[in-house]
Structures are given as structure tokens and as C-alpha cells.
Amino acid sequence: MDRPLLYSGTDWDYGTLQRSYDAIERIATEELGLELYPNRIEVITSEQMLDVYTAHGMPLTYRHWSYGKRFLQHENSYRQGYSSLAYEVVINSNPCISYLMEENTATMQALVIAHAAFGHNHFFRNNHLFRQWTEPSAIIDYLEFARTYVSACEDRYGVAAVERILDASHALSRHGVHRHGGTRPLNLKTEEKRERERREYDEKVFDDLWRTLPDAKPMPGSDKLADRRRLLGLPEENLLYFLEKSSPRLQSWEREIIRIVRLIAQYFYPQPQAKVMNEGCATWVHQRIMTRLHETGQIDDAAFLEVIHSTSNVIMQPGFEYGPGFNPYALGYAMMTDIVRVCDQPTAEDKSWFPDIAGNGDALGTLRHGWANYRDESFILQFLSPKVMRDFRMFRLMDDTSEPTLLVDAIHDDDGYRAIRRSLARSYDPGLNDADIQVVDVDLSGDRQLRLEHRTHPGQLLAKKDAEATLKYLAVLWGYEIRLHEVDTDTDAVLATHTSKPAG
Amino acid sequence: MDIIDRRSNPHGKNLDNRQRVLARARGAIARAARNAIDQGTLRETGQGETVTIPADVLHEPSFHTVFTAGQRDVVLSGNKEFSKGDRLKRPPGGGGGGGAGNGAGQGEGEAQDGFRFVLTRDEFLDLFFEDLELPDLVKNQVVATDTMTPSRAGISVDGTPSQVDMSRTMRQSMARRIGLRRPKPPEVKELEEEVARLTSTGEDVEKLQALRGELELALRRLARVPWVDPIDMRYRRFTPVPKPSARAVMFCLMDVSGSMSESMKDLAKRFFLLLHVFLERRYKRVDLVFIRHTEVAEEVEEEVFFTDPRTGGTIVSTALAELTRIQRERYPAGSWNIYAAQASDGDNSGSDTHRAVAMLENDILPIVQHFAYIEVSISAAIIRGETDLWRGYAPLAERAPKLAMRRVAERKDIFPVFRDLFGRKVAA
Known part of the structure; x- marks a missing residue:
């Protein structure tokens, strides 16, 4: 069933892109069964690629100096040759937008179409995190709204006033997501219309809350605490949400800007949690598709060698001497190929480790199920096999600060597999890696001090300098004094205290 | 599927954001400049275009944890020699906490030592003197519109003898001479010698006749087509340019x-x-x-x-x-x-x-x-x-x-x- 060559040589034109896309689409949907958002492919220059980087891959954002800073960083390192640009950037939107660099060869264009427009696209569309936290069909409209709104505020209240709120909100953007409990899907499209009504209603409720103050006697007691907590919805881990709703001194436009930062942060929330899977999925998909194109005679040997070369560059895992951490492309791709192997040609070891999938003969279905229902942490815990651990020659180091040396307490052997897998999975658990900071109380009757609590994981305190700088920003938004206790989760003992007052 | 060519879209989307970074760093740069004066390196500072701004100025803080004490474990790759129970020296600096993403994604750049900025000298000095103004600037800007200075402005066909451009003139002349087939003096001389020789020996009368005709024609041409004609003349042209009082x-x-x-x-x-x-x-x-x-x-x-x-x-x-x-x-x-x-x-x-x-x-x-x-x-x-x-x-x-x-x-x-x-x- 040989088909004609899609192209030969390195040059491409729009006809080449279209033919490659059609051939890839046939394989992706008919053979791999991928479910996709409609695709849109945009060809850009390297300078435009730098712009795309700057805004975390967003096609448009509001104006802020931090984007300029990121632009300068990327530009510096690009111009000085420290880093090259990505071949593509893909946006989790509907339609799914992939940016291709004009410098790419015909083979690279085909490869990145397979990688981004099919691999990532399928992942965005099907993974439960992205389904739950993001609304791809509205993000572009919402960014447009955000840009217009921020710019209108700048005209009206001045760049400095807007920047003050944006700076502060950015500092807290990691704490702008309702992590637990069902998040209602955001309807970003109607945000603009709802903005005014919501604001009026909130202000009414909010006034009631504070109006009770002058009469209330400062009588600390558990009932009062429970009351306050109920009124303010405490404890609250979504700091930006809390400030947006309950901060006493903000103008309504300031609340809206906090909300913009919060919603955009929420849109990005799933990305780091599924990086290994997302890249693994995209890399596996492009490799499979390109291999099939070669098998069916649609690309020539030279093109396929370029594919192999490019893929092996991407999935290179440097040893621990070069720094900690796993290349998400390498780990992800290794796990995807390994799952295929376990499904199709299981060994005795696989049968005892993965009795439910070993030899089930449905590698594609198993992969699609994995892509849809896991995140990095659970995916590794479920699917990391001894073979992958051996291939990566993984080992675990125990760092005990009371000991002068580090201990190798597990290596890739029968004793070590489970320990390594558990530890590695944990290192991808956002619940353990993000600081758990909550608003616990507000002194409603006194000086309106806001009390926060950081429930620490053993040995993990906040970086002091950054914590205090961030608290200053928090104080900007709250308007009164802030006190942050870092407490031991088990004993409730206070380990450290930071305070901050608004300037002036 | 749509393919859209975005390459012709407006570039420089981030110019405005870059300006905002500059504005934010303004204070830091002015401080750096003042320090430079205090350290007596003003001349160098004035020339330099790369400024390093302390990272805090552009630092974006956030709450994040650092490992301070107790126990933690980390999984690494590339084990070549370790067995369970081996003990290793701590790497200097205690080792990083989180794994920095490899690949082409966006890493969460945590702390940097300083932020390097490439500024033009003008940008630098602008910041350095941000709100300084020259006294009596108005006068200075336009003071010299009445002083004109001659400036070279190409070639002209008329001018004073002192401004003759010899090489241009001779180039014109040569082109004209070739075009009008002016005989070269050595050729004429050769003809004359040949005519004289034939006349004295008197052997080939027919050829002598032809040569005489040829010589006459050549001499007439030589007289008619001048070596340098007035139309060949080229002069350097000068235009008076108002000189800004710079x-x-x-x-x-x-x-x-x-x-x-x-x-x-x-x-x-x-x-x-x-x-x-x-x-x-x-x-x-x-x-x-x-x-x-x-x-x-x-x-x-x-x-x-x-x-x-x-x-x-x-x-x-x-x-x-x-x-x-x-x-x-x-x-x-x-x-x-x-x-x-x-x-x-x-x-x-x-x-x-x-x-x-x-x-x-x-x-x-x-x-x-x-x-x-x-x-x-x-x-x-x-x-x-x-x-x-x-x-x-x-x-x-x-x-x-x-x-x-x-x-x-x-x-x-x-x-x-x-x-x-x-x-x-x-x-x-």
C-alpha cells in the first residue's frame, strides 16, 4: 500500500504542509484513534517565536513589565547562542493553535505537526486535568477581554496603579486556584457581561459583613471565630479568590484585575502537573506517525533519518552529574513505549507487575486510557515499570541533615523498584511541592489583621526573603497588616512567623 | 484545518513591555550610575552599554519552600557505580530542591544573580541624566543656522577651474574619443613613416596612394576631434549646508x-x-x-x-x-x-x-x-x-x-x- 512521497528535500510550501497534514491526520485518526480539537497551523518567524515564549505561549496578553523581562531573557540567551528556539509552540485552545517556525525543514514541519497538532492536541482534549481546569474554547476571547480591560484601566487610573495590582497578583498567582473540591467549569465567554452584576452583588454582601463592625465588642471566643470563619468562608487556600471577594480596601476594577490574574493562573494550573505525560504522549505520537509515514513510503529515508536524529536529541536524559530532575520528554517517551511493549510483548516480570494490562493486546487503548485519566504523579505510580527504572539506572538518595553524608538507599533492583517509584511519583505531586498556605482568620473587630497559616511538610519552610517580599504584595492587596505562621502539620507548633504591613 | 501565514504580522509585540522593564529599572540604573561616579569609573560607565542590574529590582517573588532540615529523598538517573548503602559526599551548595525542567519548556527561573541589560549609550545616558536639562537650550539648538558649511554633493558639469575633477573629466574624454574613433598619435606616426618610406623607395604606387588617403583622413579626424572637449569637463560640486551648532x-x-x-x-x-x-x-x-x-x-x-x-x-x-x-x-x-x-x-x-x-x-x-x-x-x-x-x-x-x-x-x-x-x- 505504498503511497506517493509527500515531499523530497528540505524545502516546503503550503502545498507540502497540506499534504503532510492530510497524511498525518489519516494515521492519527484511523490508526491511532486520536480525538482532536480542530487544528489551526500558523507559520511564524523566529522573532515572533520569542514573542510567543514571552507570554507563556499565549497569542496575546495584557501589557506588563514581567513579559518584557522574559522577552529580554529569551532574547539575550538566543542572541548569544545559549539556547535555540523551540520548533513549535502549541496552545491549549479550541481550535488548537500550533505555531511552526518558518526555518524548519519540510521534515521538521511534518514532525512538529504530528507532535503538536495531534499529540498535544489529543492530550489537551482528553486529559481530565485539562478538561476540568481549562476552557479551551474561550481562552482566546478571555485573553482579549483581559487585555482590553487592563488597558482601559491603565487609561483611566494610570499605568502605575494598575501595575501595583498586577505585580501583587502575579506574586500570588500560584495561590489562585481552588485545588480541592469540584471546580465549576469557568464560563469565560460570559465573563465580560457578568462582570458588572457580580461586582454590584459582591459589594452589597461585602458591606454587610463590615457594617457589623463598630458595634461588635472585641470578645474573642470560639463561637466568634466560627462565625467569622463562616462569614468569610475560611479557611481559604485560594488567596487571590479571598482577596478578590473580601479585601476591604480594593476598588472594583482592582478586584477584576485580581480575577483576571487568577483565571489565567487557573488556566495554566494543569500544565506542570502533566508535563511528563503531555510531552511523552506528543513525542510518542509523532514518532509513531513518522514511522508509519516511512513504512508506507510517504517520506524517504533521508527524511526519516532526520526524524530519528531529532527525536533522539529530544529524549536525551543527562546523568545526575548534570543536575537533578528528569527530562520530561525522555521519561514520558520511555514510559509510553514501555506500555506498548507491556501490552504487546510482556515478560514474566511485566505480568506480575501489571497483571491488568500485560499482554492485553490493546496498546493504543491502554495508552489513551492513561492519557485521559492520570496526571504525572499517578501515572508514574501506576505505570513506571522495572524495565524503565533499569534503563534510566535510577537510584534514590536519602538526604538526612543530621548525617554528614548522603545515603544511597535504593537502586534499580528488586528491593528498590517500589521505593524508587513511590519517591519519583511523589516528586511530581503538586500537593507536596506547592506551599500549603491558607487564610485562617481575620481580626474583624480590631486592626483587621489578616492571619495566614503555612502548614509545612517536614523540613520545608518558606524561603524567607521571597516569602517576605510576597507578603508585602499581599499587604498591598489586603490593605492592613498580615501575619503568616508556619506551623508543623502534626503538632501545630509555630516554626516561623512573618509579618508585613502595607507601606504608608 | 487552517494554515495561516503570520510572518507578515506586525513585529515588535514586546517593545512596549521592554520599555516598561526599562522604566522599572530606571531607579536601579540611576543608582548604578551614581555608584560608578563614586568609584571614579565615570568615563568607562559613560561608554559602556551593558548594565547589570541587581536581580531584586526585576525579581518576581512568590511563596515557595526550601528544604531546611530533616529528611528528604530524591530519585536520580544515570547510576553507574552505586550500590544500596553507599554513602556520598554532599554536593556543594546542598543540591537544588525541585527538578528544573529540561527540554524546551518554560522553566521557572528562580533566583538569578543579576539581570544583564544591553543598553545603548544614549539609553544609558538618558537614564543617567533623566531629568536634567541644559540651561538656555533654545538658543543652542538653532544658534548656527546662519553658519553654512560647504559639503560635497556629487559632480557637476560647470564650476571653477579649481574644482575640476581630473579623473572624471579624463574618463569622459576617453569615452568620447573612442566613440568618435579619434586615431591614436602612434598610429598616425606609423602611417606617416610608411608613406615616407614608400615615397622614397617608390615601389608600390597603388598602396602608397591608398595609404596617403588613409593618412589624410586620420589627420583630419585628429584635428576635428579634440583631446579634451569642454563637454568632458567635470567639476566637484559643493552645496552649502546649514551647520547645526553641534x-x-x-x-x-x-x-x-x-x-x-x-x-x-x-x-x-x-x-x-x-x-x-x-x-x-x-x-x-x-x-x-x-x-x-x-x-x-x-x-x-x-x-x-x-x-x-x-x-x-x-x-x-x-x-x-x-x-x-x-x-x-x-x-x-x-x-x-x-x-x-x-x-x-x-x-x-x-x-x-x-x-x-x-x-x-x-x-x-x-x-x-x-x-x-x-x-x-x-x-x-x-x-x-x-x-x-x-x-x-x-x-x-x-x-x-x-x-x-x-x-x-x-x-x-x-x-x-x-x-x-x-x-x-x-x-x-
């Missing part, structure tokens, strides 16, 4: 008598340097004239000016007289912007102050854009109160806005004083 001269006057200590001279030097950088930014060309004086004044080189100590009394008017003399000789007020800065400890021989004030008022202030008088004093000297020169200049300064006077006692005063002198005046 030049300034800065007179540095300093008392180098015994009473000026090294540290006082150092203060003065800093002020001069600052003024020089400032003027360099405004004018294409800035001339420096150094005049030092004791009882007598003389023009010296920069090196000598700052280093060579002198002894003797102080007569200020000699320096002012020297300034006037040099200015009249070399820097006509019509085509030069004149600045003067005088540094002194305020001592003057009693009878001279009157003369100095009079010279300043009558001869100098009318022609300069600005005259800055800096009185340097080490802190002890301040106790003495007003000096001779200060007392003399003070009433004049009230009358004449071009004269500005300040006291400087310490290095850190220099920049504020400079700003004070040249700062943009708030419209009253």
Missing part, C-alpha cells in the same frame, strides 16, 4: 594654589567629569579647555591640570582673563556653545575679587550658556563661613541666572549638586 567648548577653571588639597581637587575633578559627560551627550563635539591658576593663569593639558601641584597665592581674575583670551582667539561665541565651570576653595587675594566679579559680569556671562561655580571645602573649612569669592559672586548670582554656585564638601554631594544646577526647572 559643538560646545567647556572651560574648566581651577585654583591649584597651595590651599587646595588633593581631596578638594578630586571633588572638582568629579564635577568636571560629570559636566563633560553631560555636554558630550548634547553636542557632537565638545572641546575641553583646562585653565589652572595661582597668581598667574595658564592653559594646560588635562593630565597636568589634575595632577601637577603648584604653590603660590591666588588671583582669580587671571584665570577669567585667560578664559576670555582663549575664547576670543579660538571659540567665537557665534558658532560655539560655551560652558564654564570654576572650582575653587574660595580663597582670593582681597583686592582681586572686585575685578573678578566685574570681568565675570561684563566679559564672560554675556557669552556663555552657563557658568557654574563650585566651591569645594573639606568639612572643617565650612566653619569659616562665607569665603571671599563666595561673598563676591553671591550678589551677582542673584542678578544673573546664568551663574550658578554651590558648595560641595563630600563625594556624595557631587551628583545632587550637579542635578541641582542642571535639573529641569519646574515652571513657576
Whole structure:
């Protein structure tokens, strides 16, 4: 069933892109069964690629100096040759937008179409995190709204006033997501219309809350605490949400800007949690598709060698001497190929480790199920096999600060597999890696001090300098004094205290 | 599926954001510049374009945890030699906490040492002098529209003999000669010789006849087509161009008598340097004239000016007289912007102050854009109160806005004083 060559040589034109896309689409949907958002492919220059980087891959954002800073960083390192640009950037939107660099060869264009427009696209569309936290069909409209709104505020209240709120909100953007409990899907499209009504209603409720103050006697007691907590919805881990709703001194436009930062942060929330899977999925998909194109005679040997070369560059895992951490492309791709192997040609070891999938003969279905229902942490815990651990020659180091040396307490052997897998999975658990900071109380009757609590994981305190700088920003938004206790989760003992007052 | 070519979309999306970074870093850069002055590296700083701003200025903080004490474990790859139970030395720095993403994603850049910025010299100086304004700027900008300078403007077919462009003219001439088939003199000579030979031997009559005809034709052509014709002439063309007054001269006057200590001279030097950088930014060309004086004044080189100590009394008017003399000789007020800065400890021989004030008022202030008088004093000297020169200049300064006077006692005063002198005046 040989088909004609899609192209030969390195040059491409729009006809080449279209033919490659059609051939890839046939394989992706008919053979791999991928479910996709409609695709849109945009060809850009390297300078435009730098712009795309700057805004975390967003096609448009509001104006802020931090984007300029990121632009300068990327530009510096690009111009000085420290880093090259990505071949593509893909946006989790509907339609799914992939940016291709004009410098790419015909083979690279085909490869990145397979990688981004099919691999990532399928992942965005099907993974439960992205389904739950993001609304791809509205993000572009919402960014447009955000840009217009921020710019209108700048005209009206001045760049400095807007920047003050944006700076502060950015500092807290990691704490702008309702992590637990069902998040209602955001309807970003109607945000603009709802903005005014919501604001009026909130202000009414909010006034009631504070109006009770002058009469209330400062009588600390558990009932009062429970009351306050109920009124303010405490404890609250979504700091930006809390400030947006309950901060006493903000103008309504300031609340809206906090909300913009919060919603955009929420849109990005799933990305780091599924990086290994997302890249693994995209890399596996492009490799499979390109291999099939070669098998069916649609690309020539030279093109396929370029594919192999490019893929092996991407999935290179440097040893621990070069720094900690796993290349998400390498780990992800290794796990995807390994799952295929376990499904199709299981060994005795696989049968005892993965009795439910070993030899089930449905590698594609198993992969699609994995892509849809896991995140990095659970995916590794479920699917990391001894073979992958051996291939990566993984080992675990125990760092005990009371000991002068580090201990190798597990290596890739029968004793070590489970320990390594558990530890590695944990290192991808956002619940353990993000600081758990909550608003616990507000002194409603006194000086309106806001009390926060950081429930620490053993040995993990906040970086002091950054914590205090961030608290200053928090104080900007709250308007009164802030006190942050870092407490031991088990004993409730206070380990450290930071305070901050608004300037002036 | 749509394919969209975005390459022709407007570029420079982030220019505005870049400007905002600059604006935010403005304070830090100005601070860096002031530090540079304090450390005496002003000239280098003025030239440099790469600035390193402390990272905090552009730091975006967030709550994040660091491992402080207790136990943690980390999984690594690439084990070549370790077995369970091996103990390893701690890497210096304690090892990073989170794994930095590899690949082409966006890493969460945590702490950087400093933020390097590539600024143009103009950008740098703009920041450096952010709100400084030249005194009397209006006059300076347009002062020289009446001075025209001839500027080369191509080739013309007419002009004066002194402006003949020989090579162009000869090129024209040669082209014309070839075009009109003017015979070359050696060819004519050869023909003549051949004709003469045949005539004398008288052997080939037919050929002689033909050659004679040919020779006649050649001679006629030679006479008709000139070697250089007036239409070949080419002249260099000059166009008068109005010359912007892009030049300034800065007179540095300093008392180098015994009473000026090294540290006082150092203060003065800093002020001069600052003024020089400032003027360099405004004018294409800035001339420096150094005049030092004791009882007598003389023009010296920069090196000598700052280093060579002198002894003797102080007569200020000699320096002012020297300034006037040099200015009249070399820097006509019509085509030069004149600045003067005088540094002194305020001592003057009693009878001279009157003369100095009079010279300043009558001869100098009318022609300069600005005259800055800096009185340097080490802190002890301040106790003495007003000096001779200060007392003399003070009433004049009230009358004449071009004269500005300040006291400087310490290095850190220099920049504020400079700003004070040249700062943009708030419209009253």
C-alpha cells in the first residue's frame, strides 16, 4: 500500500504542509484513534517565536513589565547562542493553535505537526486535568477581554496603579486556584457581561459583613471565630479568590484585575502537573506517525533519518552529574513505549507487575486510557515499570541533615523498584511541592489583621526573603497588616512567623 | 484545518513591555550610575552599554519552600557505580530542591544573580541624566543656522577651474574619443613613416596612394576631434549646508594654589567629569579647555591640570582673563556653545575679587550658556563661613541666572549638586 512521497528535500510550501497534514491526520485518526480539537497551523518567524515564549505561549496578553523581562531573557540567551528556539509552540485552545517556525525543514514541519497538532492536541482534549481546569474554547476571547480591560484601566487610573495590582497578583498567582473540591467549569465567554452584576452583588454582601463592625465588642471566643470563619468562608487556600471577594480596601476594577490574574493562573494550573505525560504522549505520537509515514513510503529515508536524529536529541536524559530532575520528554517517551511493549510483548516480570494490562493486546487503548485519566504523579505510580527504572539506572538518595553524608538507599533492583517509584511519583505531586498556605482568620473587630497559616511538610519552610517580599504584595492587596505562621502539620507548633504591613 | 501565514504580522509585540522593564529599572540604573561616579569609573560607565542590574529590582517573588532540615529523598538517573548503602559526599551548595525542567519548556527561573541589560549609550545616558536639562537650550539648538558649511554633493558639469575633477573629466574624454574613433598619435606616426618610406623607395604606387588617403583622413579626424572637449569637463560640486551648532567648548577653571588639597581637587575633578559627560551627550563635539591658576593663569593639558601641584597665592581674575583670551582667539561665541565651570576653595587675594566679579559680569556671562561655580571645602573649612569669592559672586548670582554656585564638601554631594544646577526647572 505504498503511497506517493509527500515531499523530497528540505524545502516546503503550503502545498507540502497540506499534504503532510492530510497524511498525518489519516494515521492519527484511523490508526491511532486520536480525538482532536480542530487544528489551526500558523507559520511564524523566529522573532515572533520569542514573542510567543514571552507570554507563556499565549497569542496575546495584557501589557506588563514581567513579559518584557522574559522577552529580554529569551532574547539575550538566543542572541548569544545559549539556547535555540523551540520548533513549535502549541496552545491549549479550541481550535488548537500550533505555531511552526518558518526555518524548519519540510521534515521538521511534518514532525512538529504530528507532535503538536495531534499529540498535544489529543492530550489537551482528553486529559481530565485539562478538561476540568481549562476552557479551551474561550481562552482566546478571555485573553482579549483581559487585555482590553487592563488597558482601559491603565487609561483611566494610570499605568502605575494598575501595575501595583498586577505585580501583587502575579506574586500570588500560584495561590489562585481552588485545588480541592469540584471546580465549576469557568464560563469565560460570559465573563465580560457578568462582570458588572457580580461586582454590584459582591459589594452589597461585602458591606454587610463590615457594617457589623463598630458595634461588635472585641470578645474573642470560639463561637466568634466560627462565625467569622463562616462569614468569610475560611479557611481559604485560594488567596487571590479571598482577596478578590473580601479585601476591604480594593476598588472594583482592582478586584477584576485580581480575577483576571487568577483565571489565567487557573488556566495554566494543569500544565506542570502533566508535563511528563503531555510531552511523552506528543513525542510518542509523532514518532509513531513518522514511522508509519516511512513504512508506507510517504517520506524517504533521508527524511526519516532526520526524524530519528531529532527525536533522539529530544529524549536525551543527562546523568545526575548534570543536575537533578528528569527530562520530561525522555521519561514520558520511555514510559509510553514501555506500555506498548507491556501490552504487546510482556515478560514474566511485566505480568506480575501489571497483571491488568500485560499482554492485553490493546496498546493504543491502554495508552489513551492513561492519557485521559492520570496526571504525572499517578501515572508514574501506576505505570513506571522495572524495565524503565533499569534503563534510566535510577537510584534514590536519602538526604538526612543530621548525617554528614548522603545515603544511597535504593537502586534499580528488586528491593528498590517500589521505593524508587513511590519517591519519583511523589516528586511530581503538586500537593507536596506547592506551599500549603491558607487564610485562617481575620481580626474583624480590631486592626483587621489578616492571619495566614503555612502548614509545612517536614523540613520545608518558606524561603524567607521571597516569602517576605510576597507578603508585602499581599499587604498591598489586603490593605492592613498580615501575619503568616508556619506551623508543623502534626503538632501545630509555630516554626516561623512573618509579618508585613502595607507601606504608608 | 487552517494554515495561516503570520510572518507578515506586525513585529515588535514586546517593545512596549521592554520599555516598561526599562522604566522599572530606571531607579536601579540611576543608582548604578551614581555608584560608578563614586568609584571614579565615570568615563568607562559613560561608554559602556551593558548594565547589570541587581536581580531584586526585576525579581518576581512568590511563596515557595526550601528544604531546611530533616529528611528528604530524591530519585536520580544515570547510576553507574552505586550500590544500596553507599554513602556520598554532599554536593556543594546542598543540591537544588525541585527538578528544573529540561527540554524546551518554560522553566521557572528562580533566583538569578543579576539581570544583564544591553543598553545603548544614549539609553544609558538618558537614564543617567533623566531629568536634567541644559540651561538656555533654545538658543543652542538653532544658534548656527546662519553658519553654512560647504559639503560635497556629487559632480557637476560647470564650476571653477579649481574644482575640476581630473579623473572624471579624463574618463569622459576617453569615452568620447573612442566613440568618435579619434586615431591614436602612434598610429598616425606609423602611417606617416610608411608613406615616407614608400615615397622614397617608390615601389608600390597603388598602396602608397591608398595609404596617403588613409593618412589624410586620420589627420583630419585628429584635428576635428579634440583631446579634451569642454563637454568632458567635470567639476566637484559643493552645496552649502546649514551647520547645526553641534559643538560646545567647556572651560574648566581651577585654583591649584597651595590651599587646595588633593581631596578638594578630586571633588572638582568629579564635577568636571560629570559636566563633560553631560555636554558630550548634547553636542557632537565638545572641546575641553583646562585653565589652572595661582597668581598667574595658564592653559594646560588635562593630565597636568589634575595632577601637577603648584604653590603660590591666588588671583582669580587671571584665570577669567585667560578664559576670555582663549575664547576670543579660538571659540567665537557665534558658532560655539560655551560652558564654564570654576572650582575653587574660595580663597582670593582681597583686592582681586572686585575685578573678578566685574570681568565675570561684563566679559564672560554675556557669552556663555552657563557658568557654574563650585566651591569645594573639606568639612572643617565650612566653619569659616562665607569665603571671599563666595561673598563676591553671591550678589551677582542673584542678578544673573546664568551663574550658578554651590558648595560641595563630600563625594556624595557631587551628583545632587550637579542635578541641582542642571535639573529641569519646574515652571513657576
